[in-house]
Amino acid sequence: MSLLEVIALTPDDARAAQEGGADRLEVVADMDADGLTPDPDLVARMRDVTSLPMRVMLRANAGFRTTAAELDRLRRAAEDLREAGADGFVLGFLDPSGAIDAVATGKLAADAAPLPWTFHRALDHCADPAAGWRAVRDLGGGLDTVLTAGSPRGVQAGLDVLVRRAAEGPGPAGTIMAGGGLRRSHVAVLAAAGITSFHVGTAVRPDGAWDAAVDAALVREWRALVSAAAGN
Numbered sequence: 001m002s003l004l005e006v007i008a009l010t011p012d013d014a015r016a017a018q019e020g021g022a023d024r025l026e027v028v029a030d031m032d033a034d035g036l037t038p039d040p041d042l043v044a045r046m047r048d049v050t051s052l053p054m055r056v057m058l059r060a061n062a063g064f065r066t067t068a069a070e071l072d073r074l075r076r077a078a079e080d081l082r083e084a085g086a087d088g089f090v091l092g093f094l095d096p097s098g099a100i101d102a103v104a105t106g107k108l109a110a111d112a113a114p115l116p117w118t119f120h121r122a123l124d125h126c127a128d129p130a131a132g133w134r135a136v137r138d139l140g141g142g143l144d145t146v147l148t149a150g151s152p153r154g155v156q157a158g159l160d161v162l163v164r165r166a167a168e169g170p171g172p173a174g175t176i177m178a179g180g181g182l183r184r185s186h187v188a189v190l191a192a193a194g195i196t197s198f199h200v201g202t203a204v205r206p207d208g209a210w211d212a213a214v215d216a217a218l219v220r221e222w223r224a225l226v227s228a229a230a231g232n
Contacts, residue, residue, distance in 0.1 A: 002198070003177070005025065008028075010042075011046050014052065017219055018051070019219070021223035022052060025046070031201070032210075034062060036062075037056070064093060092119040093122060100123070113142055115142065116142050117143055118146070124148055133165060147180075148176060148177070149179060149181060159186060159189060162195065163189070163190070166190070178195055178197070187225055205218070
């Protein structure tokens with residue numbers, strides 16, 4: 001089965017995503033920083049208007065590294081967000097050398113347990129992307145999704161990388177969620193490679209603008225596209 005995840009910034013976004021047929025929400029704040037941890041009150045208000053699963057971002061700054069103080073704050077935030085209605089989390093860090101920071105990520109994932117979590121696009125910014133991909137797949141501990149464009153420049157640049165990773169087998173293909181500049185023309189190519197999970201943000205907003213609300217009609221178009229490509 002295919003999965004369509006929509007970035008939601010407000011309760012109106014959440015409501016429109018559900019109306020359009022999205023399967024899951026990624027809940028974030030501050031897209032000027034590419035998505036930071038939202039306030040638990042916002043998550044609670046979204047839970048009031050949608051029954052969709054909500055994966056909530058655990059990220060304190062615009063980069064992909066974290067400090068001990070930030071990590072402590074995020075670990076406390078995970079519990080508050082769970083109580084507010086989060087069904088899962090989105091997280092992941094790089095160390096100073098640009099490798100996957102398995103220690104920091106593992107600590108936060110342990111606090112997120114038993115909820116599932118997504119490793120976000122920090123992977124695309126690894127100094128050694130191939131080594132990063134292997135490291136992420138070894139993380140375990142509730143990880144069931146890797147959000148990746150295959151390149152820091154987006155899916156258009158990383159399309160071949162995603163296809164190669166999916167060719168490693170059904171396990172890797174089933175873990176990948178393609179997102180980050182995803183275009184409609186990419187979906188059929190990725191689905192043919194075995195990728196069935198897709199992530200959109202500006203693509204379901206009028207004029208591709210973050211300050212525009214999610215449009216249920218655009219979500220519906222993406223839902224139909226993803227379903228057709230995945231054969232369901």
